[in-house]
Amino acid sequence: MLLEPCSYPTFVSQEGAAWNLSMAPVVVAVIPVVILFTTVQRYLTEELVGATKG
Secondary structure (H helix, E strand, O other): OOOOOOOHHHHEEOOEEOHHHHHHHHHHHHHHHHHHHHHHHHHHHHHHHHHHHO
C-alpha cells in the first residue's frame, strides 16, 4: 500500500481552504493522546501531589 504525500497546499484553492479535509488528520492524531492522558491522569496527579508533600 502506497501513501500519497499530503501537504497543506493540496487543500487550498482560489475558493478557499477545505478545513474539514485539513483538520481530519489532526483529529485522528489527537484522539489517542487524549485517551492516553485521561487513563493516566489519576496516576500523574497522585505522583505530583506525593512529590510536593515530600
